Amino acid sequence: MTDSNLTDRNAPWRVELRDAITAKERTAIPRVEMPMQEPGERVHNNREVNLGLTPLQAVTEATRCLDCPEPGCIQGCPVSINIPSFIKNIQRGDIAGAAHVLAMSSSLPAVCGRVCPQERQCESKCIYLKMRKPAVAIGYLERYAADTAREQKLLPAPVNMAQRGTKIAVAGSGPAGLSFAGEMARLGYDVTVFEALHEIGGVLKYGIPEFRLPNRVVDAELDRLREAGVKFEKGTVIGKTLAYDDLLNAGFRGVFVASGAGLPRFMGIPGENLNGVLSSNEYLTRVNLMGAGQPGSMTPVDRGSRVVVVGGGNTAMDSVRTARRMGAEEAIIVYRRGRDEMPARVEEIEHAEQEGVKLLTLHNPVEFIGDDSGHVCAVRLQRMELGEPDASGRRSPRPVEGDIVEMPVDEVIVSVGVSPNPLIPSAIDGLDVTNRGTISVDLGLRSSISTIYAGGDIVRGGATVILAMGDGKRAAASMHAALKEN
Amino acid sequence: MFRIVEKSRFSEKVVRLVVEAPRVARSRRPGHFVIVRTGAGGERIPLTIADADTEIGTVTLVVQEVGASTRNICALEPGDCFDDLVGPLGRATDISLKGTVVCCGGGVGTAPLLPIIQAMKEAGNRVISVLAARTRELIILEDDVRRFSDEVIIMTDDGSYGTKGLVTQGLENVLLREHIDEVVAIGPAVMMKFVSLLTKKYDVPTICSLNTIMVDGTGMCGACRVTVDGRMRFVCVDGPEFDAHKVDFDEMIMRMKAYNNYGHD
Numbered sequence: 001m002t003d004s005n006l007t008d009r010n011a012p013w014r015v016e017l018r019d020a021i022t023a024k025e026r027t028a029i030p031r032v033e034m035p036m037q038e039p040g041e042r043v044h045n046n047r048e049v050n051l052g053l054t055p056l057q058a059v060t061e062a063t064r065c066l067d068c069p070e071p072g073c074i075q076g077c078p079v080s081i082n083i084p085s086f087i088k089n090i091q092r093g094d095i096a097g098a099a100h101v102l103a104m105s106s107s108l109p110a111v112c113g114r115v116c117p118q119e120r121q122c123e124s125k126c127i128y129l130k131m132r133k134p135a136v137a138i139g140y141l142e143r144y145a146a147d148t149a150r151e152q153k154l155l156p157a158p159v160n161m162a163q164r165g166t167k168i169a170v171a172g173s174g175p176a177g178l179s180f181a182g183e184m185a186r187l188g189y190d191v192t193v194f195e196a197l198h199e200i201g202g203v204l205k206y207g208i209p210e211f212r213l214p215n216r217v218v219d220a221e222l223d224r225l226r227e228a229g230v231k232f233e234k235g236t237v238i239g240k241t242l243a244y245d246d247l248l249n250a251g252f253r254g255v256f257v258a259s260g261a262g263l264p265r266f267m268g269i270p271g272e273n274l275n276g277v278l279s280s281n282e283y284l285t286r287v288n289l290m291g292a293g294q295p296g297s298m299t300p301v302d303r304g305s306r307v308v309v310v311g312g313g314n315t316a317m318d319s320v321r322t323a324r325r326m327g328a329e330e331a332i333i334v335y336r337r338g339r340d341e342m343p344a345r346v347e348e349i350e351h352a353e354q355e356g357v358k359l360l361t362l363h364n365p366v367e368f369i370g371d372d373s374g375h376v377c378a379v380r381l382q383r384m385e386l387g388e389p390d391a392s393g394r395r396s397p398r399p400v401e402g403d404i405v406e407m408p409v410d411e412v413i414v415s416v417g418v419s420p421n422p423l424i425p426s427a428i429d430g431l432d433v434t435n436r437g438t439i440s441v442d443l444g445l446r447s448s449i450s451t452i453y454a455g456g457d458i459v460r461g462g463a464t465v466i467l468a469m470g471d472g473k474r475a476a477a478s479m480h481a482a483l484k485e486n
Numbered sequence: 487m488f489r490i491v492e493k494s495r496f497s498e499k500v501v502r503l504v505v506e507a508p509r510v511a512r513s514r515r516p517g518h519f520v521i522v523r524t525g526a527g528g529e530r531i532p533l534t535i536a537d538a539d540t541e542i543g544t545v546t547l548v549v550q551e552v553g554a555s556t557r558n559i560c561a562l563e564p565g566d567c568f569d570d571l572v573g574p575l576g577r578a579t580d581i582s583l584k585g586t587v588v589c590c591g592g593g594v595g596t597a598p599l600l601p602i603i604q605a606m607k608e609a610g611n612r613v614i615s616v617l618a619a620r621t622r623e624l625i626i627l628e629d630d631v632r633r634f635s636d637e638v639i640i641m642t643d644d645g646s647y648g649t650k651g652l653v654t655q656g657l658e659n660v661l662l663r664e665h666i667d668e669v670v671a672i673g674p675a676v677m678m679k680f681v682s683l684l685t686k687k688y689d690v691p692t693i694c695s696l697n698t699i700m701v702d703g704t705g706m707c708g709a710c711r712v713t714v715d716g717r718m719r720f721v722c723v724d725g726p727e728f729d730a731h732k733v734d735f736d737e738m739i740m741r742m743k744a745y746n747n748y749g750h751d
Contacts, residue, residue, distance in 0.1 A: 196704045198523055198530075198570040206702075235572040237704060241509050263720055264708040273711060273718075273737055275744040282707035290701065296527035298555050299701070300745045374740035421705050422723050 003104065006097045007085040009067065014088055018067050031134040032061040039354040043324045046210045049351055050114070050143075058144040062091035064128070065136045072125030073138060078470035079179075081105040083122055087141055099149030102142060107182030107225065108175065108469060110150060110217045113143025115208060116466045117345050150220050160229035161188045166483060169194060169252040171238035171424060174202020175465040176258035176456025178225060179472030185228040187480050192252075194236040196423075199289060202260055203465070206289035207281075209318050211325070212348075239427025244452075254479050257439060257447070257454040258472065261462055262421030266414055267310070271368030276302055276376040280311070280319040280415035287322055304411025306330045308379055310365055311415035312342035317349060319413045320357050328411075331357050336364035336384050341394045362386070362397065366404065368412060380406050420458050428452070436461055444478030445471060453479050487567035488522075491544060497623045499551040500594055501560045502536070508543030510535075510573045516581060516601035517695065517727055520545065520573030521703040524562065528569060529555040532700045532722075534598030535574065536627065545571075548597035548626065575703050576726045579693070581605040585667035586612040588660055589635075590653050590681055592673020593619050596627050598695060599672045600634075606670075607634040614639070614660055618653035618677070622646040653677055654684050661688045668693065671730060675742060679735035686731050694730035696721045699744060712738050 005011050035051040036042075042049055053061065065087045073083040082101050089098035102109040118124075118139035126135035149155050166189050170177045173195040181191045199205045204218045226232070236242060238257070247255055264279030266272050283301070286292040292301035307328040309320040312335035323331045333352070335342060338361050342349060353359065362384040369378040383403035390396035425433045432440040432448035438461050439447055439454040446453050455471025457463060492504035510520060514535050521530050537546035551560045562568075579602050587606050591599040596617055607613045613634060618641040619625045625640060625647055632638050640648025641656040649656065653673070660666065661684070669692040671681040678694040685692040698710040703722045710721035715732040719725065 196572060197702060198572070206706075235570045236509070237572060237575070240574055241513060241572065243513065246513075262705045263723070264706075266708070266711075266718060268718075273713065273741060275741060279708040282701055282709045285701050285707050290529065291527060294527075298525075298527055298529040298558075374743070423705055426723075 003100070006089060006101050007082050007104075009069070009084070013092060014067065017088055017091055021063065023066060026064055026066060027128070027131060027133060029060060029064045031064070032057045032137050032140060034137075034140055039356070042211065043355050046325055048214050049211050052147055053140055053144045055148075058090055058141060059093070061137050061141060062087045065091070066127055068127055072127065073122040073136075076122040076125035077105075078121065078466045079105050079473055081122075081142075083138055086145060087136070087138070090141055090145055095145055095148045095152070096154035098145035099155050102145060103155065106469065107179050108221050108465075109142055110146035110221060111175070111204060111213060112466055112469070113139050113141075113146055114213050114217070115464075117464060119346060121466065147217075150217075158224055158228035160227065161186060165190055167192070167250070167252045168479070169238070169247050169255045170258060171255065172196075172202055172258040172260050172456070172458075173200045173232065173234075174204065174258060174260045174456060174468065176260070176468035176472040177202065177256065178221070179469035180256045180258065180455065180476050181230045181472075182225055182228065183473050183476035184480070185225065185230045187476070189480075190229070192231040192233060194238050194242070195232065195234045196237045196259075197289065198234055200232050200234060206285045207315065207318070209284065209288055209322055211321065212318065237423060239424045244428045248451075253451065254483060255452045256472070256475055256479070257424050257452060257458055258456045258468070259421045259424050259458045261418040261457040262423070263419045264414065265417045265419060267365065267416060269365060269367055271370060271376065272414070274368050274370040274376040275374050276304065276410060277368055277412040277414065278302070280309070280315045280413050281418065283319055283413045284315070284322065287326065293326055301326070302411050303327050304409070306332075306409050307411045307413065308332050308334050308365075308407070308409045309413045309415055310334050311417075312337065312344055313415060313417075314344045314348055316413075316415035317344045317352050319415050321352050321355055323411070323413065324355050324357060333357060333359045334363050334365060334379075334381065335359070335361050336397045337394060338362060338386055341386075363405075364397065364399070365412075369406075376409060376412055378406050378408050379412060380404055418457075418462055420461055424458070444481075445475040446478060446482070450482075487569070488571040489567050490562055490564050493562070493564050496548070496626045499560070500624070500626065501549055503547045503549065503559075503562065504544050505547060505568065505571060506543060507545050507571050507573075510571065511538040511543050511545050512540050514538050514545065514574035515578035516605045517576060517579030517598075518574030519576050519598070519703075519726060520547070520571055521575060521700070522547075522559065522568045523570040524555075524558055524568050528558070530570075530701060530703065531555050531559065532575075532697070532703055534695075534697075536597035536600050537630075548594050550594045572703070575722060577724070579605065579670075579727060581609050583610045586614065586665065588614045588616060588657060588666050588669045590616045590657055590669060590671040590673070590677075591618070591631070592653055592671075592677035593624055594626065595671075595673030595677070595695075596625075596631065599670065600627055600630055602670055602672075603631055604634040607636075612636050614666075616641065616653055616656040616660070617648075618642070618656065618673070620644065652680070654680050657681060658684060661685070661690065666690050669730075670694075675735055675739045678730060678733075679739070682730035682733065682735065692730040693727050694733060695726045696728065696733070696738065697726070698738060699742060712741075
C-alpha cells in the first residue's frame with residue numbers, strides 16, 4: 001500500500017465510500033458517546049476513565065465524516081494530520097492504514113487522541129458545527145486507530161535511519177522533545193534525548209494522571225522512538241550535568257531545548273507557605289511520578305479529607321480528581337471566574353463533576369489560616385463577580401467588597417500556572433531570554449545561539465501537549481534545513 | 487547506575503559514600519548538591535557533595551540517617567548502586583577574595599562546607615573554621631577541614647571534645663576578637679538561625695545553605711520554597727545558598743516538619 005493511496009481523496013476506494021451513502025443519511029447518525037468507567041467505581045481506582053470505542057462504534061463514527069473537499073479540521077490541527085484520510089481508512093476497516101496516516105504527521109497519536117483539546121482545534125472546524133450538529137469525534141477516532149494499531153501490532157517496526165550520523169541533542173523528554181526527536185530520527189539524524197528526571201516522558205509522566213493517560217500508552221510510543229534509533233539518557237540536566245560546551249565537544253551539531261514548564265506560580269497571599277498548601281506540580285509529581293500512596297512507594301503525600309484546588313485549568317482538574325482518588329471526601333475547585341470561563345476542557349470538568357467534585361466559582365482565596373502546628377486549617381475566600389471582558393476575551397472577575405467567607409479545609413493545591421523552567425536559560429551564556437523567562441526564538445524556533453532551537457513551554461510559557469508537539473516538528477524542519485545548507 | 491566504591495562510617499547514623507559519577511564529579515562546584523534515588527519506589531533525596539575526584543570520576547556524599555529513605559541509603563555497601571544520581575544542582579558558592587572568612591559547620595553540615603573552606607582558602611582568604619556538634623563522635627571531617635583552614639575551633643554541647651558550648655559561642659569569640667569579612671554557616675536550620683541572629687548583631691555578611699524538602703530538585707515542584715527578604719524563593723534553583731540575614735528561618739523550620747508523620751525527620 002503506497003502512502004498516496006492512503007491519502008488520495010480521489011482513490012477509487014474513497015470515492016466509493018463517499019458514494020455509498022447519502023449526505024442526509026450520514027448526517028443523521030448521532031455522534032458516538034465514549035464508553036467510560038462508572039463514576040462511583042472509578043474514584044476508587046486509578047485506571048483510565050475513557051475506555052475507547054468499539055470497532056463498530058469507530059466505523060459508524062467514521063461514516064459520519066463527510067470527507068470534505070476542503071477540510072477545515074486539518075487547519076485546526078497544530079501538526080496538520082490528514083484527518084479525513086485517517087478517518088476514511090477506519091471506515092473501510094484499514095486500521096493499519098489509518099495508523100500509518102497518523103504516523104506521517106504525529107509521533108504520539110495515542111497520547112494526542114486522549115489529551116488534545118480537540119473541541120478547540122480540529123473538531124472546532126468540523127463542517128457539522130455549521131449544520132448545528134456535534135462535530136465528528138476526531139479525537140476518539142485518533143485514539144481508536146492508534147490503540148488498535150499498537151495492541152494488534154499493525155504497524156511495521158520503525159526503521160532506524162540514523163545513518164546520516166549527525167548528532168543532535170534534545171534537552172527534555174516531554175511532548176516537544178519527543179516530537180522533535182521522532183522527526184529528526186526519521187530524517188536520519190543520530191538523536192539523543194537528555195532528561196533531568198528519572199523517567200522519560202516529561203509532563204506525560206509526572207503531570208497527566210494515569211486515569212487520563214496511562215503510562216503504558218506513553219511507554220509504547222517511547223519504544224517506537226527507540227526502535228527508530230532515538231537514544232535516551234535520564235538523570236542528565238543540560239546546563240548542569242553537561243554544559244552546552246560539553247555537548248559541542250561531544251560532537252553534537254544542534255540542540256533542541258524543550259525543558260518545559262518550571263516553577264509553580266503562587267498567589268502571594270498570607271499563609272501560602274503553610275504545610276498542607278502545595279502546588280499542583282508538587283502534588284501531581286508526588287502521586288504520578290513518585291507513586292505516592294501506592295504500595296512500595298517511599299514518597300509521602302498528604303491525603304486531606306477536605307481538599308481545595310485553586311484554579312480552573314486542566315491541571316486543576318487533574319489535581320482535584322487525583323485528590324478524590326486519594327480518598328478526599330470533599331474535593332472542591334475554587335475558581336475566581338465563572339464555569340464558562342474555565343480554561344479546562346469541558347470533558348474534564350464534566351468528568352470531575354461526575355466524580356463528585358464541587359465547583360465553587362466566583363470565589364478567590366485571600367488568605368490561608370493555619371493551626372498551631374503550621375498546617376492549613378481554613379481558607380478565606382473573597383466573593384467575586386464578573387465585569388467587562390479583559391484582554392483574553394473572558395469577563396474579568398472583580399471582588400464583591402466586604403463579602404468574604406471562611407471555609408475549613410485540610411489541604412490546598414494551588415494550580416494557577418507555572419513559569420518556564422529557569423535551569424537552562426540561566427545556564428547558557430548568550431542565550432536570549434524574554435522578560436517572562438522564556439527563551440527567545442525566531443519563526444523557525446531558532447534561539448539567539450544559531451545551533452540552539454527551543455520549543456514547547458520553555459518558549460510558550462504554558463501551553464498544551466499538541467502545541468508543544470507542533471513546535472518540535474517545526475523546529476526539526478527548521479534545524480534540518482539549516483544543517484543541510486552547511 | 488552509580489556504583490558505590492567506598493564506604494566509611496563517621497558515627498552510628500552518619501556514613502560517607504564515595505560514588506562513581508564522572509559527569510557530576512567534573513561539573514560540580516562548591517555549593518552544589520545532588521539528588522539520589524535507590525530501589526524500586528525510592529524517594530528522591532537531596533544530598534550535599536563533600537568532595538569529588540575528577541580523575542577517577544567519583545563524588546563523596548555524607549548521609550545522615552533521619553528516616554526510611556536515608557536509612558536505605560546508609561545501608562548501601564561498596565558494589566551497590568544508586569538507581570539515579572542527578573546533578574550537580576543548585577547555584578555554586580560565590581567564591582572570591584573577601585579577607586577573613588569564618589566557616590561554621592554544624593553536624594553533617596561540615597560535609598558541604600568542606601569544599602567551600604577549600605575554595606575560600608585557595609581564593610586567598612584567611613579561613614577560620616568552627617565545627618560544632620552535640621558530642622565528639624559527631625564532629626566529622628576534622629582533618630580535611632584543618633588542611634585548608636588557618637584556624638579550627640571545635641565546639642561540643644557536652645564538652646566531650648574541643649570547647650564546651652554551642653557554635654554561636656565559638657563564633658562570637660572570634661567576632662569579638664577580630665574583624666571578619668564574611669561568615670558561611672551550614673548545619674541544622676535552627677543552628678543557622680542562631681548564627682544569623684548573632685552575625686546580624688555584629689553586622690557581618692552571612693551566607694547559609696538551606697536543606698529544605700524537595701521532590702524533583704530541578705525547579706518544578708515548589709516544595710523547597712522559602713521566604714527570603716519577603717519574597718518567595720526556591721532553594722533548588724535560586725539557592726541553596728542565601729543571605730542568612732534575610733531568610734525566614736522560623737517558617738523554614740515549620741515547613742521542614744511537613745512530613746514528620748511519615749517517618750521523616
